[in-house]
Amino acid sequence: MDAVVAAPRALLGRTIVGPASVRIRDGRIVEVTTGEAPPGAEVLSDGLLTPGLVDVQVNGAVGVDFAEVDAHGMRSVAEALPSTGVTRFLPTLITAPVDVVLRQARAVLAASAALPDGVGARPLGVHLEGPFLSPKRAGVHDPSFMVEPGPDQISALLDDDLIRRALRMVTMAPEQPGGFEAVRRLAEAGVLVAVGHSDATGEQTRAAADAGARMVTHLFNAQRPLGHREPGVPGVALVDERFTLGLIADLAHVGPDVCRLVFNAAGARVALVTDAVAAAGMPPGRYHLGGADVLLTEDGVPRSPEGTIAGSALTLDRAVRNIVSVGVPVADALASATIVPAEVIGESGLGRLAPGAVADLVWWDDDLRPKKVWVDGRVVFDAEVPVAPPVAAGYATAGQ
Template identity: 55%
Template structure:
């Protein structure tokens, strides 16, 4: 039974160590804490740094020059093989507002990719997040207004009856739209998470959405009615209501560091770090696209022609470092990018070092840069077509320069 040990590890929401994790058939079978003898006898001994569960990004439109809305097989493979270098072992590809037929076709594309990548050195596709088209015309942001739609019964039928409907795991919508509350109930009854976003809803309307089954807010403070002292708006309502997980783009551009701290404290234990990354993530300044929309990456922020922020160039490991740099506890920040997003999707088998969870693991440097990543107990190296599982033979690692 292969084992891996580290001097420090994030287990059960706290920093502990040394810790030793045993893996069999891609699943964690035991976790031993604060046992130096077991740690020293492990098959893989990490000499320093921190061992954590793999990160889970539930909002990502693309990365490394690839836009999921237009990606071919090789491009999907490129992203899924490079994300582990950022600590991400599971992700939820996101399609923004487009004609409904295009979004439905996108579900089938993602299904084929997920099936094809089931065995291989890739981060895991969890399902698809549709961010639109059921958004507020007054809060559409970079989404093309001409493709916005109301969540009518017919539109919901078309999505739920689509051949690849099982790939849909999350929908972002504006709950104040006509038919939205009925749509929320239908989506949640089908096991699909509903997030409020791109919305001008009042706090009262946000509460009604939660009563109907909504459980998340998409990129809090962005493209939504803001926080005021008499009208809590979307941020105030979702931070106050413990039924909501709060998605936060912690690139320190979308949300100022002071407001990141406000969200952290206002939604304690419910903050989900997301990237909302587009093709520009992991790439140099230049021109990219988001669902066919031309954008320019300058000074770390992608914008469309009128200057509207168009997603981000963030990677999830950088979001972790940004939040730690604000003085927040390391273990809790890691959980905001691993266990909490997994819980938000109902995936209790992901995002944690625990018996029965998938053996998705990341070895970080002391400065929280990913050094080595495993998915299902299989090491994933960026660009590799194959990689070994955790070895049975003992391996003591040297510190990289």
């Protein structure tokens, strides 16, 4: 039986129109119309209807570190994310030895497969942020685990049938020995390659795009910086239209004026990401990232014990609000969390309200806070229904 959701305003593509109605059948959108709501529709009284948000860089949340995840932990994350508007997410694993990363990836995939239908947001596979990174731009990653992306290392990923089918994204430093050939092999295998934790020059960044790289991981962070003669990674990324730009818009990783600059220069290619760690959605305390300690203090920015920023406690709905607060139009901010990330990972059925798309929807209030969320046409979050606060799922809790 069809269900129809009607809203006074809706994000269609990159434009807000309204009123509009979305007809849902068997978890898919079958029709989108504008004008008066049809008989029998669920009519939303106010606010804005959009596609579900898509986050392609999530290391964990609500006390769960994906490097140590089990079925219970994955379910905790999946149930928590819809309250932030996220309906699809890409579990991300940071630098570890290749054999350890493969074991962690299998655990992520097993935990994802154990999720019951109709429970929360849905994982999209796995994103490996390392170990093929530059020790010069390690950030909080352990440089002792970083390796060159040689043929054997790439084969270890691609020759494993389970990993190859689920490997959606690899962040790497293409300037490392063997890097450009690794980019080619991964891209030819259908994996999204992102330049990140990289000391690449502008010329090397452009060469990575020539080899098939199509994204930059957390623009400006842990990469050769923008200079007025040597553009580094961000300078080329801002002008080379082949790149989608991942941006952590907590306004700590990248300041407000620079966030606005990025949107002014390349707004149609920005994909907002959280880079969230286990501390996201939790009170101040000690958590894990890749098995290592991360401290969340009252300022809301997770850091290593040495003080290095270690991922974020950002949620994607807050990233949208932050970007709107620096002067970016609402439609552009929302597109950067829906259609842009969906397209860069090749998911044409996500991130849009259009016939044939998956019926992932978010109803926002006038302050851009999620009121109700649907995944595959089923309600998975309703702000009017009380839920218990998140409790860390057995890995790290505040104060430990």
